[in-house]
Amino acid sequence: MTTPTIRHSPPPRFRRAAADLARRKWPAATRTAPIPRGCMLAVVSLLLACGPIADSRDAAGPIVETETIGDTTVVRTVSGSVWSGDARLVPETSVGELDGPEEYLFGSVRAIAVDDDRNVYVLDGQARHVRAYDSDGTYLRTLGRDGEGPGEFKVPIGLAISNGRVLVRDPANGRVQLFVLETGENEEWRYLPSDYFMNTPLFQDDQGRIYVDISDPEVHFILMDSDGTQIDTIRPPEAPADFDDDEYSMSTEGESGDQWMSVGATVPFSPDWYWTVHPSGHFMSALSTAYRINLEQEGGVLRIERNHTPVAVLDEERDRHERRIVNRMRQVDAGWDWDGAPIPDHKPPFRGLRAGSDGRIWVRLWTEAQQVPNEEHDPANPESVAFTLVEPLRYDVFEADGTYLGAVVPPEGFGPSPPPVFGRSFVWAVERDELGVERVVRYRIVLPGS
Numbered sequence: 001m002t003t004p005t006i007r008h009s010p011p012p013r014f015r016r017a018a019a020d021l022a023r024r025k026w027p028a029a030t031r032t033a034p035i036p037r038g039c040m041l042a043v044v045s046l047l048l049a050c051g052p053i054a055d056s057r058d059a060a061g062p063i064v065e066t067e068t069i070g071d072t073t074v075v076r077t078v079s080g081s082v083w084s085g086d087a088r089l090v091p092e093t094s095v096g097e098l099d100g101p102e103e104y105l106f107g108s109v110r111a112i113a114v115d116d117d118r119n120v121y122v123l124d125g126q127a128r129h130v131r132a133y134d135s136d137g138t139y140l141r142t143l144g145r146d147g148e149g150p151g152e153f154k155v156p157i158g159l160a161i162s163n164g165r166v167l168v169r170d171p172a173n174g175r176v177q178l179f180v181l182e183t184g185e186n187e188e189w190r191y192l193p194s195d196y197f198m199n200t201p202l203f204q205d206d207q208g209r210i211y212v213d214i215s216d217p218e219v220h221f222i223l224m225d226s227d228g229t230q231i232d233t234i235r236p237p238e239a240p241a242d243f244d245d246d247e248y249s250m251s252t253e254g255e256s257g258d259q260w261m262s263v264g265a266t267v268p269f270s271p272d273w274y275w276t277v278h279p280s281g282h283f284m285s286a287l288s289t290a291y292r293i294n295l296e297q298e299g300g301v302l303r304i305e306r307n308h309t310p311v312a313v314l315d316e317e318r319d320r321h322e323r324r325i326v327n328r329m330r331q332v333d334a335g336w337d338w339d340g341a342p343i344p345d346h347k348p349p350f351r352g353l354r355a356g357s358d359g360r361i362w363v364r365l366w367t368e369a370q371q372v373p374n375e376e377h378d379p380a381n382p383e384s385v386a387f388t389l390v391e392p393l394r395y396d397v398f399e400a401d402g403t404y405l406g407a408v409v410p411p412e413g414f415g416p417s418p419p420p421v422f423g424r425s426f427v428w429a430v431e432r433d434e435l436g437v438e439r440v441v442r443y444r445i446v447l448p449g450s
Helices: 012-025 044-050 315-330
Strands: 005-007 063-069 072-079 086-095 109-114 120-124 129-133 139-143 159-162 165-170 175-180 186-190 210-215 219-224 230-234 249-256 259-266 273-277 283-287 292-297 300-306 350-355 361-365 370-373 387-390 395-398 404-409 426-432 438-446
Touching: 086 426, 109 159, 109 426, 109 438, 120 159, 120 438, 129 165, 165 210, 249 315, 259 315, 273 350, 283 350, 292 361, 315 387
Parallel strands: 005 063, 072 300, 086 404
Antiparallel strands: 063 072, 086 438, 109 120, 120 129, 129 139, 159 165, 165 175, 175 186, 210 219, 219 230, 249 259, 273 283, 283 292, 292 300, 350 361, 361 395, 370 387, 395 404, 426 438
16 A cells, blocks of 8 residues: 655745646636535545555555646646556456347347446347346346336436436436336336437436436436436536537538438547546546546536647558548538548547546546458458558546546457446446447456556
């Protein structure tokens, strides 16, 4: 168990200069209206200076700088990590087969959830039901079916486990459908149906409140208490005012066969605005122009930063993305030319944020592309390529106080979508094989040196 090395904040005049610089380069995200909050997180600077760090494998510990800018506490990892190396994910249990009993076949897994006993619940969007399996992967029961009546789903999307109940968000039916596991009874929490269906998770915080996504078409949430009472309507954090995602979008329209079509594309490796709900009941957000993540707290913001070396975009990588987009756009507009921002020379630091069930923060990174031989390459076909480009998955993991634990490297086949369930010792995710067969796998997190 070690304590990270702390570099104290500079004198006040330098802090003011740093604050001015931060305001120019990083306008604060617009805060939503106040909502009920959970317990306030511990003060980061005190926690880092005085408290030991769990799971430590690094004798020296990370080098960390802390700074206070207005109501923002900055925790910046300069170098090192608690784990002192990359952790691995080792598969332990797998559910799903190519052929076999029907209860082990998945059509299209849309969400997964895990209870305190490590039973896993799988929402199949194609079959429109939830199947439950125990910690060994043995089938337990099926909940729900296609339809609009009690206990039925029309467009099931989000899934959560709360107080011995399975909760499923079904926006087409305008409700959250609940199944009581002990009795088998079902009930529903009604809300206004929506014509727009976003694949947003059914977020839940440590107080048992859930965040029901409504798109009109802008995203906002109905905040519901653990008994279904609607507490508030809130919106996620807005991107900084100087960020314009339209700058990285392209579109065109024209005839394709006997239809008039409109197609669009996003400039590859362009920055993006990410947000998610943390179990503490606060929003976490980041603009991927820099390694800088904001976690809202009571009365302020925790900003997590880390020194980062940009990953270069390979020439072949850039060419393939450009050819793919141009060919697709010219299918409806033969004269279309690239009219968006150029593909950047370097990738953004990260490409996604998730919060673990234990409050840890998982940051999906952009990684360097690797060449993999194409086993189906046909030299006689000019459109066939001899190799494909693959970007290995990699996650940075932080404690909720900003402590950088280290990186986790998932194995081949691990799927970042639908959202994995990140726990303290285990990760559950959907794995797809070369035939497209989906399996839900429980992975054990193995620290370096274990």
